[in-house]
Amino acid sequence: MALKLTDLKSDFHNDWCPGCGDFGILSAVQMALAEMNIDPSRMAVVSGIGCSGKTPHFLNTYGVHTLHGRSLPFATGVKLSNPNLEVIACGGDGDGMGIGAGHFVNSGRRNVDMAYIVYDNGVYGLTKGQASPTLKLGMKTKSLPLPNINQGINPLMLALAAGYTFVARGYAYDVRHLKDLIKKAVQHKGFAFLDVLQPCPTYNDILTKEYWQGEGLLDAAGRPMPRTYKLDITGYDGVVKTDDVGEMEEKIKQAMMKSFEFGDRTPIGVFYQNERIPTYEERLGARMPTYRDNPPGEQEIAGQDGRPLATVQKLLDELRVN
Amino acid sequence: MERNDFSWMIGGAQGSGVDTSAIIFAKSAAQGGLRVYGNREYYSNIKGEHSYFRVRLSKDQIRSHVDTVDMLATFDDETAVRHAWEVRKDGAIIYDPSLGSNPIENIQTIEANVESRLYSKLDANGLPHTVDGVLEIARRNGVHIYAIPYLELLKKVGEQVGETSLSALTKMTNVMAVAASFALLDYPQDEVINAIRKQFKSKPKAAEMNVAMIAITYDYVREKYNGSFGYKLRTIPTTEKRILLRGSTTIGMAKILSGCRLQTYYPITPASDESEYLEAHENIDLEVMVDNELKSMKGAVTVVQTEDEIAAVTMAIGGALAGSRASTSTSGPGFSLMAEGMGWAGINEVPLVITLYQRGGPSTGLPTRHEQGDLRFALHTGHGDFPRIVLASGDLEEMFFDVTRSFNYAEKYQLPVVHIVDKAMANSDMTYKMFDPSLAKIERGLLIKGAVPGHEDGPFDRFKETATGVSPRPAIGTKGGIYWNTGDEHDEKGHISEDPLNRDMMMEKRMRKLDLAAEEIPLEEKVHFFGPKDAQITLVSWGSTKGAILDAMEALNAEGLSVNFLQIRLVQPFPTDYVKDVLSHAKKVIDVEMNYSGQLGGVIREMTCVPVERYIVKYNGRPMSSEEIYDAVKKIADGSAPNRIVLRNGA
Numbered sequence: 001m002a003l004k005l006t007d008l009k010s011d012f013h014n015d016w017c018p019g020c021g022d023f024g025i026l027s028a029v030q031m032a033l034a035e036m037n038i039d040p041s042r043m044a045v046v047s048g049i050g051c052s053g054k055t056p057h058f059l060n061t062y063g064v065h066t067l068h069g070r071s072l073p074f075a076t077g078v079k080l081s082n083p084n085l086e087v088i089a090c091g092g093d094g095d096g097m098g099i100g101a102g103h104f105v106n107s108g109r110r111n112v113d114m115a116y117i118v119y120d121n122g123v124y125g126l127t128k129g130q131a132s133p134t135l136k137l138g139m140k141t142k143s144l145p146l147p148n149i150n151q152g153i154n155p156l157m158l159a160l161a162a163g164y165t166f167v168a169r170g171y172a173y174d175v176r177h178l179k180d181l182i183k184k185a186v187q188h189k190g191f192a193f194l195d196v197l198q199p200c201p202t203y204n205d206i207l208t209k210e211y212w213q214g215e216g217l218l219d220a221a222g223r224p225m226p227r228t229y230k231l232d233i234t235g236y237d238g239v240v241k242t243d244d245v246g247e248m249e250e251k252i253k254q255a256m257m258k259s260f261e262f263g264d265r266t267p268i269g270v271f272y273q274n275e276r277i278p279t280y281e282e283r284l285g286a287r288m289p290t291y292r293d294n295p296p297g298e299q300e301i302a303g304q305d306g307r308p309l310a311t312v313q314k315l316l317d318e319l320r321v322n
Numbered sequence: 323m324e325r326n327d328f329s330w331m332i333g334g335a336q337g338s339g340v341d342t343s344a345i346i347f348a349k350s351a352a353q354g355g356l357r358v359y360g361n362r363e364y365y366s367n368i369k370g371e372h373s374y375f376r377v378r379l380s381k382d383q384i385r386s387h388v389d390t391v392d393m394l395a396t397f398d399d400e401t402a403v404r405h406a407w408e409v410r411k412d413g414a415i416i417y418d419p420s421l422g423s424n425p426i427e428n429i430q431t432i433e434a435n436v437e438s439r440l441y442s443k444l445d446a447n448g449l450p451h452t453v454d455g456v457l458e459i460a461r462r463n464g465v466h467i468y469a470i471p472y473l474e475l476l477k478k479v480g481e482q483v484g485e486t487s488l489s490a491l492t493k494m495t496n497v498m499a500v501a502a503s504f505a506l507l508d509y510p511q512d513e514v515i516n517a518i519r520k521q522f523k524s525k526p527k528a529a530e531m532n533v534a535m536i537a538i539t540y541d542y543v544r545e546k547y548n549g550s551f552g553y554k555l556r557t558i559p560t561t562e563k564r565i566l567l568r569g570s571t572t573i574g575m576a577k578i579l580s581g582c583r584l585q586t587y588y589p590i591t592p593a594s595d596e597s598e599y600l601e602a603h604e605n606i607d608l609e610v611m612v613d614n615e616l617k618s619m620k621g622a623v624t625v626v627q628t629e630d631e632i633a634a635v636t637m638a639i640g641g642a643l644a645g646s647r648a649s650t651s652t653s654g655p656g657f658s659l660m661a662e663g664m665g666w667a668g669i670n671e672v673p674l675v676i677t678l679y680q681r682g683g684p685s686t687g688l689p690t691r692h693e694q695g696d697l698r699f700a701l702h703t704g705h706g707d708f709p710r711i712v713l714a715s716g717d718l719e720e721m722f723f724d725v726t727r728s729f730n731y732a733e734k735y736q737l738p739v740v741h742i743v744d745k746a747m748a749n750s751d752m753t754y755k756m757f758d759p760s761l762a763k764i765e766r767g768l769l770i771k772g773a774v775p776g777h778e779d780g781p782f783d784r785f786k787e788t789a790t791g792v793s794p795r796p797a798i799g800t801k802g803g804i805y806w807n808t809g810d811e812h813d814e815k816g817h818i819s820e821d822p823l824n825r826d827m828m829m830e831k832r833m834r835k836l837d838l839a840a841e842e843i844p845l846e847e848k849v850h851f852f853g854p855k856d857a858q859i860t861l862v863s864w865g866s867t868k869g870a871i872l873d874a875m876e877a878l879n880a881e882g883l884s885v886n887f888l889q890i891r892l893v894q895p896f897p898t899d900y901v902k903d904v905l906s907h908a909k910k911v912i913d914v915e916m917n918y919s920g921q922l923g924g925v926i927r928e929m930t931c932v933p934v935e936r937y938i939v940k941y942n943g944r945p946m947s948s949e950e951i952y953d954a955v956k957k958i959a960d961g962s963a964p965n966r967i968v969l970r971n972g973a
Contacts, residue, residue, distance in 0.1 A: 010781070010817075012817050012818075040804060041799065041800065041801050041802065041803065041804055042799055044643075044644075044798050044799075046640070049809075054818070056806060057806055057808070057817055057818060060781070060804065061804060062798045062799070062803075062804055062805070062806075063805075063806035063807065063808075063816070064640070064643065064798075064806075064807045065806065065807060065808035065809065065810070065818075066636065066666065066807075066809065067636065067662055067663065067666055067809055070632060070633075070636045070663070072633075073628065073632070073633035073634075073636040073637040073640065074636045074637065074639060074640040075640060076626075076633075076637050076640060077584070077586070077636065077637035077638060077639060077640020077641040077642075077643070077644070077648070078640040078641070078643055078644045078798055079640075079644075080584065080624055080626065080637075080640075080641065081583075081584055081624075081640065081641035081642075081643075081644035081645060081646040081648070082644040082645060082646075082797075082798070082799055084799070085644065085798060085799050102629050102630055102632075102633075103629060103632075103633055105629075106628070106629035106633070284624060287604065287605075288604055288605055288622035288624070289605070289620065289622075290605070290620050290621055290622050291622050291624065294621060294622075295624075296583035296584045296622075296623075296624050296641060296644075296645075296646040296648075297583075297584075297641065297644040297645035297646045297797060297798075297799070298645065298771070299581075299583050299621055299646075300610075301580075301581025301583065301647060301764060301766075302581060302764035302766065303610070303611050304611070305763065306763035306764040306765055307760070307763070307764075308579050308580065308581060308726075308759070308762055308763075308764055309581075309608045309609060309610055309621070310578050310579050310581065310606050310607065310608055310621065311579075311607050311608065311609050311759070312575050312576075312578055312579045312607075312759055313759065314607060315575050315578070315603065316565060316575070316756060316757060316759070319565040319566055319567055319571070320563065320564070320565055320756070321349055321352035321353050321564050321565065321566045321753065322352065322353055322355065322560065322562075322563065322564050
């Protein structure tokens with residue numbers, strides 16, 4: 001039976017600020033999941049801390065609202081325990097690239113088959129607007145007493161360097177385009193990173209909805225020119241198609257160069273995709289032939305009366321001395 | 323003269339085969355029916371620093387080491403000068419005569435303070451600052467000194483087997499020290515050869531070279547030192563099937579048995595050995611009942627090395643949410659990083675097992691040395707109040723079966739369990755009667771997998787208030803079981819809630835589970851009591867001091883000083899009534915612990931209001947010996963010592 005959008009909505013009260021970019025992301029997630037028709041009980045949405053961290057509560061799937069910065073290892077644990085589940089992690093840029101930066105980088109090394117959506121707004125919203133990792137040097141959003149003293153991270157570049165096999169960017173208010181990107185990220189075989197430009201209407205008065213829609217950037221006819229453009233319509237192709245390492249390196253370089261474009265012309269879409277790198281589950285399966293068909297979370301471990309199914313007699317016999 | 327109890331030590335630079343030779347020594351003896359207790363001491367270093375291994379043998383059950391050494395086997399200069407002092411009168415030191423004239427100042431790895439201590443002893447005896455000088459003091463103290471010209475004998479082996487490479491030959495030096503030891507003890511050569519063949523079963527060439535070496539060493543010792551050493555070591559025929567077990571292996575194996583299917587870890591001494599064992603044995607054997615017939619099948623344990631301990635604990639929690647029995651193993655610094663994750667598991671009622679290998683703290687502390695300094699921390703890890711179970715094993719057999727108990731507690735009461743072990747147990751080797759794994763029983767509590775019966779649609783009340791505090795728990799992926807987890811206080815479905823009435827209900831629901839655990843867990847899992855019911859002295863302790871305490875207790879009781887011992891295993895929920903009853907009726911209570919502050923003593927006072935006023939403590943990183951405990955108990959018993967004795971033995 002096809003899923004309806006309402007099947008994916010929980011009845012939990014949403015307390016995001018009016019006009020928050022998070023609403024766009026939530027809608028896109030719900031639309032994507034409905035279109036993919038994934039059984040909500042076979043799915044987990046795992047979040048960190050912050051406004052974005054509340055996302056799972058608004059979705060009618062298994063929800064895991066974790067600790068600040070730790071959505072990825074929690075999500076990895078769920079997925080490796082049962083690779084037959086669909087797992088989506090989400091969190092803010094502070095959650096993922098500040099306090100959780102170590103997990104962000106190392107998750108790239110593993111390439112677990114799941115998707116990670118970053119709500120990228122340059123501020124720590126829920127603690128009232130401190131500068132977060134993607135905010136550029138010298139920017140002074142209205143909640144900051146002084147301009148940002150740190151440089152901003154380039155999340156796409158960081159993801160590429162870390163080994164993510166799907167790197168994309170979306171925009172929270174282009175919900176249809178974002179929905180397509182989320183579907184691609186979820187369907188990607190490997191770890192997909194999706195950075196979403198997400199205006200925070202309360203604390204980031206620089207990277208606003210109006211800014212992204214072209215306020216102050218007018219064409220010859222005086223019309224505002226949107227600051228985002230879609231990569232695919234420019235003929236850009238980030239997909240690796242062969243096992244040739246040279247091709248992979250070229251595509252990574254191309255994506256890295258593209259990731260420098262930010263501001264008046266900011267690309268959105270898929271920067272890089274490579275399904276030829278084995279997933280972590282495939283690597284585990286190569287070592288443990290029973291892993292895929294009988295994963296940790298689904299294994300029966302006890303028989304009747306609690307008798308352990310595992311036998312360690314051989315291992316004990318190896319230690320026999322007489 | 324035959325001895326019931328013999329203490330042997332071998333030492334050398336890390337990476338020179340000290341461990342291997344000690345294991346060969348232990349196996350040779352165990353094969354012959356002797357009981358073995360071995361423990362390893364080493365620096366936080368890869369190669370070059372000094373390490374040593376002590377092996378104690380007996381015809382009776384032994385559970386700890388003794389400080390005095392009956393035979394010291396050395397093949398380098400450092401071991402001789404460091405440990406010659408520990409050898410008892412009539413004992414023996416085996417050394418390489420070509421190193422005798424080596425000046426102590428040339429031994430780079432000896433610390434300046436150790437060096438000056440050696441010099442003052444040598445100066446007082448008018449002896450040179452050399453290996454020979456130190457050995458001369460030992461000789462004057464009645465120790466037999468046996469020179470074994472390793473290189474000369476190895477060349478002879480080379481001639482016999484046609485091996486000309488000196489480096490291939492000198493690789494056998496460590497095992498030659500073992501062979502020389504057994505030859506001096508007149509122990510059957512065949513037992514040593516058998517152990518060698520087993521040890522090198524994948525390297526037949528090395529095995530045969532070692533066998534030739536053993537014969538040449540035995541011949542040399544017989545000819546040169548025939549019968550000069552007073553002790554003889556004899557085999558003791560036994561029909562009991564025995565194993566030689568190491569602590570870290572014990573827990574790894576027990577996790578396989580107990581159904582742990584996801585283990586996460588970040589490398590840390592001394593915890594990682596267990597995870598590596600699991601990874602090496604990740605494809606496991608199952609016996610599954612199919613159509614009333616037991617069929618052999620394969621399964622797997624997934625081991626993930628994470629980027630840090632925060633990832634290790636949170637990944638294990640994720641695994642547990644999705645239905646795995648999941649655990650992580652760590653040591654002090656890593657456990658500190660797990661504090662926040664543990665609180666999350668607490669508020670979300672996730673069954674999580676953390677195996678905590680204590681080592682010397684605080685901070686990096688003594689990373690390769692022993693301590694029991696984390697009891698208070700394990701009881702209070704994380705902010706806020708949440709229920710947890712803290713279980714402390716006292717020896718390798720307890721460790722084995724406590725792993726299953728830990729997972730059972732975690733799943734039955736849906737909370738984090740800290741299973742406390744320590745460096746001394748992780749790095750000790752001991753003979754046991756073959757374990758019976760069928761004694762282990764798995765209990766998974768109110769876990770639901772597949773589909774929630776009678777509930778197909780709509781969110782599930784995962785955190786439903788119940789009389790016991792325990793509610794049905796669907797694994798993620800269960801049909802009809804959708805619910806939410808959050809580190810925030812939450813309602814029965816798992817949604818964030820700051821409502822004060824809900825808060826009270828949830829806090830009380832969670833904490834109530836501890837009352838249930840306290841009621842259901844049998845007394846024999848909570849405490850062990852040893853010795854006469856009424857005694858002049860009652861020792862109370864927890865963890866690996868058990869072995870040394872039992873050995874000391876036997877000796878003291880044999881002498882007529884009556885001593886009993888209360889071992890506390892379950893520290894949370896605390897067996898308050900039982901402990902209060904025992905201690906308030908005891909004549910003289912002494913708390914014995916490997917930490918500065920007597921952490922258990924404080925917990926006992928807090929929980930029972932019984933003051934613990936006498937302490938035997940130790941915190942120099944080296945495990946307590948039974949002799950130290952024996953001496954200290956005697957002093958406290960006769961009133962010749964203050965109420966707090968600090969033990970300081972160990973090199």
